[in-house]
Amino acid sequence: MLLKEETHILDIESIRADFPILSRRINNYPLVYFDNGATTQKPKQVVDAISHYYSNTNSNIHRGVHTLSREATEAFETARKTIASHFNIKNDQQIIFTAGTTDSLNILSNGLTQSVLRPGDEIILSSYEHHSNILTWQLWAERNSGKLKVIPLKDDHSLDYSALENLITPKTKLISVAHVSNTLGLITDLDKIKTLAKKHNLIVVIDGAQSAPHMKVDLEKLDVDFFVCSAHKIYGPTGTGILYMSDKWLKQLPTTKPGGGTIKTVTFEKTEYAEGALRFEPGTPNIEGVIGFATAINYLNRFGIEKIHQYETELVNYAQDKLAEIPEVIVYGKSKEKAAVISFNVKDTHPFDVGTLLDKYGIAVRTGHHCTQPLMNLLCVPGTVRISFGIYNTKSEIDFFIEKLKKVITMLK
Amino acid sequence: MTEILGIENEITEEFELFGDDWEGKYEHLIDLGKSLPKIKEEYKTDENIIQGCQSRVWLHSEKQGDKIIFTADSDAIITKGMVALMIRVLSDHTAKEIIEAKLEFIDKIGLKEHLSPTRANGLVSMINRMKMDAVKLV
Numbered sequence A: 001m002l003l004k005e006e007t008h009i010l011d012i013e014s015i016r017a018d019f020p021i022l023s024r025r026i027n028n029y030p031l032v033y034f035d036n037g038a039t040t041q042k043p044k045q046v047v048d049a050i051s052h053y054y055s056n057t058n059s060n061i062h063r064g065v066h067t068l069s070r071e072a073t074e075a076f077e078t079a080r081k082t083i084a085s086h087f088n089i090k091n092d093q094q095i096i097f098t099a100g101t102t103d104s105l106n107i108l109s110n111g112l113t114q115s116v117l118r119p120g121d122e123i124i125l126s127s128y129e130h131h132s133n134i135l136t137w138q139l140w141a142e143r144n145s146g147k148l149k150v151i152p153l154k155d156d157h158s159l160d161y162s163a164l165e166n167l168i169t170p171k172t173k174l175i176s177v178a179h180v181s182n183t184l185g186l187i188t189d190l191d192k193i194k195t196l197a198k199k200h201n202l203i204v205v206i207d208g209a210q211s212a213p214h215m216k217v218d219l220e221k222l223d224v225d226f227f228v229c230s231a232h233k234i235y236g237p238t239g240t241g242i243l244y245m246s247d248k249w250l251k252q253l254p255t256t257k258p259g260g261g262t263i264k265t266v267t268f269e270k271t272e273y274a275e276g277a278l279r280f281e282p283g284t285p286n287i288e289g290v291i292g293f294a295t296a297i298n299y300l301n302r303f304g305i306e307k308i309h310q311y312e313t314e315l316v317n318y319a320q321d322k323l324a325e326i327p328e329v330i331v332y333g334k335s336k337e338k339a340a341v342i343s344f345n346v347k348d349t350h351p352f353d354v355g356t357l358l359d360k361y362g363i364a365v366r367t368g369h370h371c372t373q374p375l376m377n378l379l380c381v382p383g384t385v386r387i388s389f390g391i392y393n394t395k396s397e398i399d400f401f402i403e404k405l406k407k408v409i410t411m412l413k
Numbered sequence B: 001m002t003e004i005l006g007i008e009n010e011i012t013e014e015f016e017l018f019g020d021d022w023e024g025k026y027e028h029l030i031d032l033g034k035s036l037p038k039i040k041e042e043y044k045t046d047e048n049i050i051q052g053c054q055s056r057v058w059l060h061s062e063k064q065g066d067k068i069i070f071t072a073d074s075d076a077i078i079t080k081g082m083v084a085l086m087i088r089v090l091s092d093h094t095a096k097e098i099i100e101a102k103l104e105f106i107d108k109i110g111l112k113e114h115l116s117p118t119r120a121n122g123l124v125s126m127i128n129r130m131k132m133d134a135v136k137l138v
Helices: A012-017 A044-057 A067-086 A101-113 A132-143 A161-167 A190-199 A247-252 A276-280 A287-303 A305-324 A351-360 A373-379 A395-412 B003-016 B022-034 B077-090 B095-100 B123-136
Strands: A095-098 A122-126 A147-151 A172-178 A203-207 A226-230 A241-245 A263-266 A271-273 A329-332 A341-346 A366-368 A384-388 B049-051 B056-064 B067-074
Touching: A044 A067, A044 A287, A067 A095, A067 A287, A095 A101, A095 A276, A101 A132, A101 A203, A101 A226, A101 A241, A122 A132, A132 A147, A132 A172, A132 A203, A147 A161, A161 A190, A172 A190, A190 A203, A287 A305, A305 A329, A305 A341, A305 A395, A341 A351, A341 A395, A351 A366, A351 A384, A351 A395, A351 B022, A351 B077, A395 B022, B003 B022, B003 B077, B003 B095, B022 B077, B049 B123, B056 B123, B067 B077, B067 B123, B077 B123, B095 B123
Parallel strands: A122 A147, A122 A172, A172 A203, A203 A226
Antiparallel strands: A095 A241, A226 A241, A263 A271, A329 A341, A341 A384, A366 A384, B049 B056, B056 B067
16 A cells, blocks of 8 residues: 655655555455564565476485485575675675574574583673573573563563663673664664673673664674574574574584584494585575575665665654654553564553454554563553555555554544 | 353344444443442452462353353453353353353354453453353253
């Protein structure tokens, strides 16, 4: 839905034409897809790349001598280079392909458990972490008498960085935080986190699931130990993601998922593991997923992630201003420093009701706890309604959403 | 025709009046939710919670004579409207009638989406619990 020329930053009309699903009608209304935080839609370029791979190149990668295997391997390794370059990483081996953010966090926490984490150690998380970035550390803590400490929220729902240093003790080993809160959209101040981490020699893990789709992430400049994200939130396919690790960890982190492809030599007595990314990529990987991921990255880079960020920030500010005009609406974590995500509730209504009725108007929003139950408890709500934008959303869609939200509020009164 | 089927047909006719007007249909459902008699606070126990992924339902079942009486509540009003419909159909019937009820009216009145397996509401689990309770209370 693009009723009028809205912006000169991006040619949204032609971008929308690349996403076939956007022409769907839901309950006789044009689809308004505001659930990009959960997963983005895929441009036809990504769908075509996957289809092309299976129609022309499909073969298992890495050890084949035949033409198809060489072509598939080349496509897979070219994808690694594309993604490394997108995140400004010179050594592409630091990009390890995984099944997604959750898988990446599991691989790295298991590796750290077997190497540097000791019983009684402490790990720092933030109040707005996704369950994925809580559970794997919690499991470690339960099994190793470890402790999780949490950066508290301020009244405006941003993190209270001034409380961070007091959480750090000689036993603190690691800090793992979301770059962008998947529920509130707030951008974490990584400079503050990194400064303290450096001072106290802490390992820094960044969950970039919600930042990579919306803003420039320069991993060389960011200079953290680990960074993880998922392809499907960046217009790529599901079941694919990356685990970036610094050069030091690439050499040191033990593999906890051994399997075909991760080795140099195997005897029944001893196995010598491969070097680089392959050491962490057991079994036949998600080849078409990786190729689709790189295609999505190339697609975004046609426009430039900085421009996308600028456009989406415009959408967020526009929507926040419109929401502020509705007296029944409570927005959580209201800030201008947001990445394409807004969480809100309507006074005296359950988010489930709001989401159910918006769906009847063809508007896809997410409702519930967004896999951040500890945050919901801090906000004292059972859940929220979350709208999250992507490259193809428009101010006209926001206008339509606001109009229908007002109608929904009347219906629920 | 069983008594339960009679009530199901009555509800189907009631909703047919709205035709394609889904807004009217949902407003009616919301009204039904609002007018659902309150469950006694003492019955809103953890044991009586049917946990959906998002909205929750509390269900209390008891036997009066040979009939089973259900009272319930939900924190979401649309779910509560659905709960009100289920109570109107199933409550105050014998265990046998409750167990054998096919509940095809939900599809007929165009609210089948609330029985989807997304786990968003506790409705599917609620129907199962109503039938299980009926079995237990026979």
